[in-house]
Amino acid sequence: MTLLARTGLAAALVLGSAATARPAPELPRPDDGYFQETVKVAPGVWLLMEPKFVPQPIGNVTVIEQADGLVLIDAGGSPGSARRIVHAIKGLSPKPVKAVVITHWHGDHPQGLSEVLKVWPRARTIATRATQAHLRTDSTMNTPAAPDMAANAAFQKRIQDFLPYVRRMGAEAKTPGEKAGWAATERLLHQYARDMDGAVTLPVSEGFEDRLDLPDAKAPVEIHFLGRANTDGDAVAWLPKQKILITGDIVVAPIPFGFGGYPADWIETLGKVEAYDFKVLIPGHGAPQRDRAYVGKVRAALTDVRAQVAPLAASGLALKDVQAKVDVERQARPFVGDDPWLRRWFVDDWLSPIVASAYKEAKGQPIVQSLRGE
Numbered sequence: 001m002t003l004l005a006r007t008g009l010a011a012a013l014v015l016g017s018a019a020t021a022r023p024a025p026e027l028p029r030p031d032d033g034y035f036q037e038t039v040k041v042a043p044g045v046w047l048l049m050e051p052k053f054v055p056q057p058i059g060n061v062t063v064i065e066q067a068d069g070l071v072l073i074d075a076g077g078s079p080g081s082a083r084r085i086v087h088a089i090k091g092l093s094p095k096p097v098k099a100v101v102i103t104h105w106h107g108d109h110p111q112g113l114s115e116v117l118k119v120w121p122r123a124r125t126i127a128t129r130a131t132q133a134h135l136r137t138d139s140t141m142n143t144p145a146a147p148d149m150a151a152n153a154a155f156q157k158r159i160q161d162f163l164p165y166v167r168r169m170g171a172e173a174k175t176p177g178e179k180a181g182w183a184a185t186e187r188l189l190h191q192y193a194r195d196m197d198g199a200v201t202l203p204v205s206e207g208f209e210d211r212l213d214l215p216d217a218k219a220p221v222e223i224h225f226l227g228r229a230n231t232d233g234d235a236v237a238w239l240p241k242q243k244i245l246i247t248g249d250i251v252v253a254p255i256p257f258g259f260g261g262y263p264a265d266w267i268e269t270l271g272k273v274e275a276y277d278f279k280v281l282i283p284g285h286g287a288p289q290r291d292r293a294y295v296g297k298v299r300a301a302l303t304d305v306r307a308q309v310a311p312l313a314a315s316g317l318a319l320k321d322v323q324a325k326v327d328v329e330r331q332a333r334p335f336v337g338d339d340p341w342l343r344r345w346f347v348d349d350w351l352s353p354i355v356a357s358a359y360k361e362a363k364g365q366p367i368v369q370s371l372r373g374e
């Protein structure tokens with residue numbers, strides 16, 4: 001997901017005050033965590049990841065070297081991030097990208113595809129059928145299917161309109177960590193505006209139902225759909241020889257993303273994730289994991305949300321009253337401890353939306369995939 005498309009801040013974006021022209025904005029510093037770094041996970045397998053949590057993230061991109069080309073799992077969150085990803089990939093291997101698997105529709109994963117395909121136009125593009133459908137619809141994607149100057153200008157204006165809110169939050173912040181967080185957010189939004197200039201959402205040509213294989217002698221890749229979780233079409237990639245599982249946003253660290261998630265199904269899907277004999281789990285955001293501790297933490301959080309929300313929903317409370325009664329401390333502490341900056345985003349990215357989903361589940365209402373997680 002992206003900040004513009006997923007958080008309560010989306011409303012602030014739409015309602016924000018008029019843009020203020022500012023020459024030469026300050027761009028992200030290396031330690032802001034916005035720019036992806038390359039991590040070698042195994043021979044022929046690399047991860048391009050942001051080194052820490054940022055409010056407007058770029059999804060992890062995994063690069064897998066096969067005999068006749070490279071397989072990418074996800075394509076970056078914007079044309080700009082994809083240009084950096086292409087540059088990094090060329091430094092890893094002279095082979096062409098032969099296939100790109102998009103794990104799910106949230107914009108921080110597919111919106112770099114257009115730039116990847118400019119460089120490697122013959123690459124196969126693959127997703128579950130559900131994700132393939134979302135990438136074709138206006139209700140989910142906030143970038144057009146073809147270059148559209150008006151849509152681009154409108155999107156750029158939304159980013160500019162959001163900046164006064166970010167500055168105000170920084171000015172009002174009580175702790176140095178929060179002040180630093182908002183200052184870094186302003187810098188990364190300037191970069192994000194540049195990165196998203198001219199963004200389009202391209203369709204994915206191959207959809208699959210349960211499984212699709214990309215065979216290779218040394219690094220075969222199996223793409224699986226395990227069930228609904230973070231979205232209704234999350235794909236995972238399994239490298240049986242390397243024992244690496246790439247989960248997309250079914251697993252996101254340090255803060256899970258809850259928008260449009262399906263709590264009951266998500267718990268089951270995490271059970272299937274845990275059943276893989278993996279040595280390394282590559283989440284949709286965050287560093288490679290070498291045990292099941294974090295997956296267990298996410299599952300416990302989902303189980304707790306359902307347990308908290310069900311009786312409140314059954315008692316007839318409105319969603320906003322249920323939101324107010326949920327035990328934030330119990331949910332947040334295992335993930336973010338006392339850090340107020342991360343706690344803010346834990347509530348925004350995880351707790352509020354997953355409570356909304358659990359409420360719908362308890363009421364028997366459908367969970368609809370949309371930009372606002374409605």
Ligand SMILES: [Zn+2]
Nearest residue numbers: 001059108249
């Ligand atoms: Zn993501």
